[in-house]
Amino acid sequence: MASKFESSIQRSCDFIHDFACSACEEDGLNTEAQYFCNQCMKHYCDNCVTKHNGLYKRHTVLDRKDVKKWAAAPGTVDVLERCKRHPGEALKLVCGEHDQLCCHVCISIDHRHCSSIQHIPDVAKDIRKDPGFRQLPQQVAVLRKQIEDMKNDRKKNSSSLRKTRTAIVDEIQAIRKKINDILDKMEKTTVQELDRLVADQDMSIKKDMESCTQMHDELKNIIDDIQSIDSSGEPPLYIGFRKCEEKIKQAKEILQNMSSVVKYDLTFRKHNGIEDNLSSMKTFGELNECNVFGKQPLISLFPRDHVFGIKGYKEYNVKMSSDKDKCDILGICELPGGEIVITDFTNMKVKLLDQEYRVVDHCDVPKYPFDVCHIGWNEVVVCVNNNDGICELHFINIAKGKLVTTRKLSLSHRCYGAAQHGNNLYISSNTALYVYTMTGKLVKKLYEDKSGDNTVMRIAICNDGKTIYITNFSNNQLITLDNNGNKLATFTDPDLVAPDGVHSTTAGHVFVCCFNSNTVLQVDQDGKTKLATQARKQDGVHHPQVLFFSSRTSSLVVAGEKDTLLVLNVR
Structure with missing residues (x-):
């Protein structure tokens, strides 16, 4: 078989044709075909077509003007076995190095230096018994x-x-x-x-x-x-x-x-x-395209009233060798490419994770990092505070797997939670919610609650910007506001004890995690009714402080006072 294969390559190497004369091939010659006979289902060169026409005067012969019909003509090469690059050639070989089906022309052009070339009849033996082949229809x-x-x-x-x-x-x-x-x-x-x-x-x-x-x-x-x-x-x-x-x-x-x-x-x-x-003003308002990217089925495929269920969970360690203390994760968000950015409060670091939740880079911050919010294609903003009253927003760009701080904005109040919608940043100060422009200009104080020390913790904004969710840690409440700061709903529940993290998906599903009750809840869009308690302490939830839904993996990522991220697979 090897000598036959080598001779075919040598024969093809002299001149490479998309269609070779069938009569010449039978004589061991390699001549480019100029004609095709529909009845004979063979190709002919200028010399051989004359002999053919003398013998078969009633046959329909197609010249080069109708070359597209040659490949389409029945009986030339079966459609399934036809080479896409060279339609007149049949797929006869497999290149193991490139895992590619090839015809003789493919081999002579692109794979002549490849060592792992096999003949398809050899590798196709017992294909019907192959488990992969048997599962193919399903x-x-x-x-x-x-x-x-x-x-x-x-x-x-x-x-x-x-x-x-x-x-x-x-x-x-x-x-x-x-x-x-x-x-x-x-x-x-x-x-x-x-x-x-x-x-x-x-x-x-x-x-x-x-x-x-x-x-x-x-x-x-x-x-x-x-x-x-x-x-x-x-x-x-x-x-x-x-x-x-x-x-x-x-x-x-x-x-x-x-x-x-x-x-x-x-x-x-x-x-x-x-x-x-x-x-x-050129328009009555701002119009934005809202596209959700992901390699897996997106959560937007689920109806808005869909109640999720946990199908398993796994933990991923995010502690670095340079970390001096146990991790205390207060912020988490996902980039369009699937990378994760987290903030580690106790170790004063912002960490970049790859799609497998491995730490690939980090940057130190001089003060304590709280929440992190995705605000652009590869840009995030981090809330940073210290005990001396210095409160800042750090803008960090992610390029080529590296975290680079590009600018900082000083605020006159503490900044704990962060969310973005349109051209505005929403920043919580533990007792109030403020709206800023992306350049740091204060637009207004949207909401305030002085009934406790931690009444305005985390923020989540629905996709259309009309509804805002706030966790009231002090009073065990989830507060729902309209975009003018008017209170629409106050939600309480036995499983809602010291709520901290809140997240609204692009499709409008709302999730809350509670620090003291060690629970993850799903709440309806109106912020009035609990749809389900998704996870508890027995599911690995331990003092959760922040959560995020990844549409790429259809999973809830929960973090808090642990060295690990808890990834809950939901359906």
């Missing part, structure tokens, strides 16, 4: 079912996307209506004020006109009375004279007072801020 059926499910999910996704568009358009139109209502009210108020001012000015004008008319008539009457007295009546003339002087004095005073107002008028100066603010 594996294909399962995979086809998964593909069909994914297709149906995408179909539903497309439908929900259109519904989402309709909902957003409705919201935009509602915003527009509110703006129109505000503008209508502003216009009405402005016109009413204008009418009031015009009425006031008009009243003043009328009073002036009445005063002028009255004085004009009084002056005319008194001078007429004086002029009607004859020359012998001097006393009446004197009296008329004195009264007229008094009236003239009154008239002059009235004219002088009126002349201080040359003209009644109104002016209007618009508020430029209205146009400036509207013109500076």
Whole structure:
């Protein structure tokens, strides 16, 4: 077999053709085919086709213009056995080094230096007894079912996307209506004020006109009375004279007072801020694509009301040889590539884990790290505090398996929990929730509860940004807020003792871990009802402080006062 294989390679090495003349091959020659006969199912070169045509005048012969039909012609090479790269050649060999099926042309071009070449008939012996081959139909059926499910999910996704568009358009139109209502009210108020001012000015004008008319008539009457007295009546003339002087004095005073107002008028100066603010806004709001990446089935495939169950768990040690104390994990998040970032409070480190939960890098922080939040493709922010009142946000970039601190922001309050939505950071201070821009500008204090020392611990924000979940450690509560800071729900439960970590998945499933009761709970989206207690102390839960759902592995990662991460496999 070896000599036959070697001769075929030597024969192919002279000239490599996509189709070789069948007649020439029978004579041991290697000639490129220019024609194909549908009836004979053979290829012919220029010389051999002449002999063929002389013998078979009624056969249909295809030339190079129809070369695509050669490969498609039945009987050339079975579709299953046809080489994808060289359609006219059959797959006859296997390259063990590259685990690849090959034809003779593939071998001569790409695998001539490979030592592990086997003939397919040799490796195919007893294939029907191979367990992998026997399981093939079932594996294909399962995979086809998964593909069909994914297709149906995408179909539903497309439908929900259109519904989402309709909902957003409705919201935009509602915003527009509110703006129109505000503008209508502003216009009405402005016109009413204008009418009031015009009425006031008009009243003043009328009073002036009445005063002028009255004085004009009084002056005319008194001078007429004086002029009607004859020359012998001097006393009446004197009296008329004195009264007229008094009236003239009154008239002059009235004219002088009126002349201080040359003209009644109104002016209007618009508020430029209205146009400036509207013109500076290009849209009614921020639109973001929300894509979830992962190699495994994503949690978004589960309905929002799906109640998960634990299918097993495993622990992974994250203690480093340089760690002086037992690990105390207060923060955990996952990067798009599957890497995990955790914060180790007692050892004052931020650690980077690979997909197998092995520590591959770390960076020290000068103070105590609390929560960590994923804010960009490969960027996280870490809450850092010390006992001297120094509170900072450290922005860390992950590049080529390395943690690099890029910038720091100082805060005027403690920073314990962190979450991000849109262009805002949500930071908790143990008793209050603040909203900041990504540049560190304070937007507002969203919520505050001074009934205890640890009433606002961890934060989780649902995917649409409309609902915020807060753990109230002091009062054994899960608080649900809207994005304006209004309280929507307060959840309590016997298993909810000293709740610390809270997480909302992209599909809206809510999980809480409780420090003192050693439990992991699933709560409904409204934050009002416990759906299930997912795990307890007997499942490996020990004083949990933070948890995260990995859509890549469909698992809950729980951490706390231990050197290990507890990974709960859920379905």
